[in-house]
Amino acid sequence: xxxxxxxxxxxxxxxxxxxxxxxxxxxxxxxxxxxxxxxxxxxxxxxxxxxxxxxxxxxxxxxxxxxxxxxxxxxxxxxxxxxxxxxxxxxxxxxxxxxxxxxxxxxxxxxxxxxxxxxxxxxxxxxxxxxxxxxxxxxxxxxxxxxxxxxxxxxxxxxxxxxxxxxxxxxxxxxxxxxxxxxxxxxxxxxxxxxxxxxxxxxxxxxxxxxxxxxxxxxxxxxxxxxxxxxxxxxxxxxxxxxxxxxxxxxxxxxxxxxxxxxxxxxxxxxxxxxxxxxxxxxxxxxxxxxxxxxxxxxxxxxxxxxxxxxxxxxxxxxxxxxxxxxxxxxxxxxxxxxxxxxxxxxxxxxxxxxxxxxxxxxxxxxxxxxxxxxxxxxxxxxxxxxxxxxxxxxxxxxxxxxxxxxxxxxxxxxxxxxxxxxxxxxxxxxx
Ligand code: PGA
Ligand code: ZN
Numbered sequence: 001x002x003x004x005x006x007x008x009x010x011x012x013x014x015x016x017x018x019x020x021x022x023x024x025x026x027x028x029x030x031x032x033x034x035x036x037x038x039x040x041x042x043x044x045x046x047x048x049x050x051x052x053x054x055x056x057x058x059x060x061x062x063x064x065x066x067x068x069x070x071x072x073x074x075x076x077x078x079x080x081x082x083x084x085x086x087x088x089x090x091x092x093x094x095x096x097x098x099x100x101x102x103x104x105x106x107x108x109x110x111x112x113x114x115x116x117x118x119x120x121x122x123x124x125x126x127x128x129x130x131x132x133x134x135x136x137x138x139x140x141x142x143x144x145x146x147x148x149x150x151x152x153x154x155x156x157x158x159x160x161x162x163x164x165x166x167x168x169x170x171x172x173x174x175x176x177x178x179x180x181x182x183x184x185x186x187x188x189x190x191x192x193x194x195x196x197x198x199x200x201x202x203x204x205x206x207x208x209x210x211x212x213x214x215x216x217x218x219x220x221x222x223x224x225x226x227x228x229x230x231x232x233x234x235x236x237x238x239x240x241x242x243x244x245x246x247x248x249x250x251x252x253x254x255x256x257x258x259x260x261x262x263x264x265x266x267x268x269x270x271x272x273x274x275x276x277x278x279x280x281x282x283x284x285x286x287x288x289x290x291x292x293x294x295x296x297x298x299x300x301x302x303x304x305x306x307x308x309x310x311x312x313x314x315x316x317x318x319x320x321x322x323x324x325x326x327x328x329x330x331x332x333x334x335x336x337x338x339x340x341x342x343x344x345x346x347x348x349x350x351x352x353x354x355x356x357x358x359x360x361x362x363x364x365x366x367x368x369x370x371x372x373x374x375x376x377x378x379x380x381x382x383x384x385x386x387x388x389x390x391x392x393x394x395x396x397x398x399x400x401x402x403x404x405x406x407x408x409x410x411x412x413x414x415x416x417x418x419x420x421x422x423x424x425x426x427x428x429x430x431x432x
Contacts, residue, residue, distance in 0.1 A: 003084045003125045004029045008114060010071035012064050015040055015368040016396040017204065019062040024071060024113035026121040028084055034120025038109040039339055040368030042204065043154040043163060043244045045290045045313030047321070049342035052107025067107035074106065075114055084122040091115055091343035103342045115343040116374055130374065131407050134381025141418035142175040142408050143379040143387035144168060145401065146240050146283070146362060147182045149189045149225065150210045150218055151203025151391065153244050155367050159203075160210045161256045163244035165222050166388075167237050168282055170420040170431050175408045178417070179392075179401055181231055186392045189225035196221075204367045205390030206397045214259050219279045226280075234280030242285035243272065246313040251292040269298035276307050282427075283308035285335065290314050296330035305426050308333045308360055315350070317341040322353040332424040333360035336384065338374075351382055360423045362386035369396040376403035385422030 006029040015021040021040060027033040040051060052070070054063035078097050082090055094115060098106045123133035131140070146166050153163030167185055172178035193199050193208050200209040212218045219239070226233040233239075245268065248254040254268045255261070263271060265288065272287045284303075288295035290313040300309045311331040315321045317340040325331050334354035338347040354361050363379035365388065379387040387404065390397040408415050420431035 002029060003032070003122060005079050005082050005084050005118070005121070008071060008076040008079050008117075010068045010110060010113065012068055013037060013370070015370050016394065017368050019368060020059050020064045021368070021370065022064050022067050022071075022107070022109045022113045024110070024117040026084065026114065026117040028121050028125055030125055032121055032125040034117045034122070034124055036113050036116030036120060036374060037370040037372040038113040039366035039370065039372070040109070041337070041340070041366045042368065043247050043313070045246060045316045045340070047290065047316040047318065048102070048340045049108030049111070050102045050104040051109040052104070064107075064109060067110040070106045071110050071114060075110065079114070079118070084118050084125060087119055087122065088345050090118050091345035094343055108339055108342045111342045112339040115345075116338065119344050120374070129407070129410065130377035131381035134377065135383070138383070139416070140380055140383040141385060141416045141421065142404060142411070143363070143384060144170060144418045144422040145175065145178050145182065145404075146386055146388040147186075148205050148207040148391040149186055149222055151205050151207035152210045152218070154247055155204035156209055158257065160212055160215055160218055161248055161258050162215050162218065162241055163247065164205075164242035164285070165207070165210075165218050166240040166242070167222075167226065168240045169237055170282070170422070171236055172417065172419065174415070174417045175404055179405070181229075181237060182392055184229035184231060185226050185237060188229040189222065192221055192225050192228065202391070202393060206394035207391040212258070215256060216275070219275065223279055238280050238282035240283035241275075241281060242312070243287045244313070245286050246289045248289075250289040251294065265292055265295035266298065269295050269302070272299050273302045276303050281307060283310060283333070285310035286312045286314060288314070290316075293325070293328050293330050297328060300330050300332065304332050306430055308423055308427055310335050310360070310362065312364070317347050317350045319346070319349040319353040322350050322357070326357040326359075331359065332427075333362065335362050335364045335388065337364045337366060338378070339366065348382065351384060358425050360385060362388050364388040365390055365397070365400065371396060371399050373399050373403040376400045376407065380404065380407050385418040
């Protein structure tokens with residue numbers, strides 16, 4: 001029996017925000033099969049692959065019946081008979097079939113679900129867990145988790161301007177221990193929030209709903225929560241921010257609504273640099289809008305030797321944009337979201353490009369997620385070094401953390417936690 005694709009089917013399922021999304025299922029003629037669900041972003045870059053949505057009144061316009069039909073009508077006939085182990089050819093076929101630069105015709109949601117389902121089927125055919133199939137005999141590290149404590153921005157009714165207030169534990173020694181420490185911080189933050197007034201629930205990715213007077217108030221409470229948790233801020237536990245500045249403006253200026261401030265790019269960079277001096281911040285994502293490379297460059301030039309500067313909307317998991325960003329010196333780490341570019345092979349190319357420049361790499365979930373745990377395997381099997389999933393509640397998030405725990409256990413004495421080695425050279429040494 002070979003690994004030839006015998007069938008490709010798709011269906012509409014539901015994501016963690018209760019919106020329709022695409023699930024694809026690929027079966028090989030050997031009987032091996034794989035399944036994947038497309039995630040969905042809320043703070044999306046303009047250069048991302050486009051999801052195909054039905055529009056209209058039903059499901060708020062988020063229906064995916066056209067994306068699902070495209071799988072049956074066009075994608076399945078094109079892939080049937082292909083070798084599932086040839087991911088590059090499968091993905092090239094998907095891109096060519098779509099024919100647009102941003103996958104708008106067949107939909108990034110349909111294409112990413114099929115691309116990932118093919119990968120799962122190939123691993124099943126090899127009778128290997130996905131992470132080990134991807135590692136293909138190379139040594140790999142368990143990722144450093146980046147875990148949200150407060151969720152803001154587009155994930156919490158813009159209650160804070162900064163989108164994610166997260167923590168990182170580079171010295172935890174193991175992935176398991178990093179989760180335990182994070183749980184201490186998460187609960188301490190919840191206690192502090194309760195003392196300040198009624199808790200307002202959780203944001204889209206499971207972090208505490210931010211109840212703050214200013215963005216700095218959130219940074220103060222997070223620093224206090226780390227200390228109250230019994231761990232040392234700036235030693236055991238560091239703060240990591242996703243500014244998601246694309247949502248706040250562009251090169252012409254940024255609005256920090258909670259702080260009642262309008263900032264120029266230069267002032268925005270100065271604000272971020274100042275926060276990184278005043279708080280135990282180890283990592284900052286998207287401190288500027290997707291095309292404001294000047295502001296990104298200012299931040300990078302000032303603090304890139306000691307703070308991880310991640311490109312998300314700036315890079316959109318696109319290898320060419322990674323190359324341009326490296327030439328311009330605007331980041332030292334790349335967020336890798338398979339659905340941002342649309343296929344497994346293109347996401348891997350972006351990750352390879354970033355690593356070739358000595359950058360850190362973080363495989364990332366989206367704010368709209370599901371029970372699909374592929375990113376736990378991708379972050380480990382690709383040896384990305386870091387994994388961003390959201391917070392430490394809600395099963396669409398915990399499913400990923402729990403899957404990495406299983407992988408860590410399966411590795412046994414071979415398990416290596418990426419820890420400080422996950423960062424670009426220079427930062428890694430500072431933490432050592
Ligand atoms: P999104 O945001 O999934 O809502 O686009 C996640 C992020 O900005 O990292
Ligand atoms: Zn982001």
